[in-house]
Amino acid sequence: MNLKKYFLFLVMAAVMVVATACGGGDEEATTESDEQTGTEEVEGTDTETEEATEGTELEGSVVVDGSGTVYPLMSVVAEEYMYTEQENVSVEVSRAGTSAGFGKFLIENGTDFNNASRQIKDEEQAEADTVGFEVKEMKVALDGLTFVINKENDWATELTEEELIRIFKHDGGVTKWSDLRPEFPDEEIKPMGPNENHGTYEFFYENILEKEDLVDGVNLQQEYSTLVNLVSEDVNGIAFFGFGYYVNNQDKLAAVNVDFGDGPVEPTLETIGEDAEYAPFTRPVFTYLNVDMAKEKPQVLDFALYVANNVNDFAGEAGFAPLPDAELQEYVAFLEGLK
Structure with missing residues (x-):
């Protein structure tokens, strides 16, 4: 009986030692984990704040x-x-x-x-x-200020900067295509553009025409889509607006290549730039x-x-x-x- 109690005592003692050892290991692991977490939080605070700011779901x-x-x-x-x-x-x-x-x-x-x-x-x-x-x-x-014509217009595909200004300027002395060049058709030019609500109009008026009045009868519109339709339906129409509207309507319109003094320049993403070939109209x-x-x-x-x-x-x-x-x-x- 005493031997049996002694044996049980030894078994229980062994179990307690093992339990204590295991518990200590868990505590140490937890402490280490907490320390690591704490270190990561301290070291990552700025990064996490920045990520939270940048990744925040807004509404x-x-x-x-x-x-x-x-x-x-x-x-x-x-x-x-x-x-x-x-x-x-x-x-x-x-x-x-x-x-x-x-x-x-x-x-x-x-x-x-x-x-x-x-x-x-x-x-x-x-x-x-x-x-x-x-x-x-x-x-x-x-952006490149772009002058567009009807796709059936095969005579005004290349014009000088001066000729374009004369078309739109009040005292430019131009009402017919033949006023620009004798070989052009003896047909009335239909100049068009955006109205005074648009910065494109103001850029054209102030920078290209140098604040000279526009030609009598110029057709100014609020909607660029209206200008696209008008020019696409009139072989004598010519209008100006941003390059993007031309790009998106190349199936309906042709762009005038502009000669600034060194030969005709086609408005493209490569020629449009403040130091590029199309710079005067950029x-x-x-x-x-x-x-x-x-x-x-x-x-x-x-x-x-x-x-x-x-x-x-x-x-x-x-x-x-x-x-x-x-x-x-x-x-x-x-x-x-x-x-």
Whole structure:
């Protein structure tokens, strides 16, 4: 009996030793795990915070209006952003025209962005100052002002810069094609273009015509699609607008190759550029950001960053020449500073 109790005692003691050893190992493992977790948390705090900021699921709306020229580019950027980045953010892109868009942007609780095919004017900047918010100008691409003709027009496929100006200028002395060159048809020219709501009109009027009046009878339209249809239906029609609208309507229109003095230059993504062959008719296009809105609405800032980081990927397909990456990264640095 005593021997049996002694044997049981030894067995129980052995079990307790094993249990203690196992428990100590678990405690040590837990402690080591906790220490590792703690170390990872300390070392990874900044990274995790940054990832949380960048990867946060956002919601709400972003309102963009303005230039019809910039519309195709910004709409495709917005669509990709909503599809791949923030499916709960609604980016609404409209095309009232540059000037009309500034009218919606430069007011209290106005639009978040205004696309523009010209730079903001001093009086428009003064309106922002009066309302009391900061405006940030961001170039988004380079556009080539393109003159388009009917596909059956086989005589005006190559014109000089001076001839194009004469067609649209009030005192250019041109009403018929034969006024440009004797071998051209003795038919009345039908000049057309976007109306005063558009930055393209203002760029043409201020930079190409140097603020000289347009020719009497010029047909100015609000919608670019209307201009496409009018020229495609009239062999004597000629119009001007952004390169992107020509690219998307090459089945209906032909582009005029422009001679700036060294031979005809076709507007293409390769020739459009501030230092390229088509430079005299090249212009930057912009979007303007309400910085105060970007500070108040995370989705507005997030979309602005997406534009700055990715717009070059979409420029070509929308009919624009891309910007230097260094220029876009300056915008990224500014926007990062708003976080």
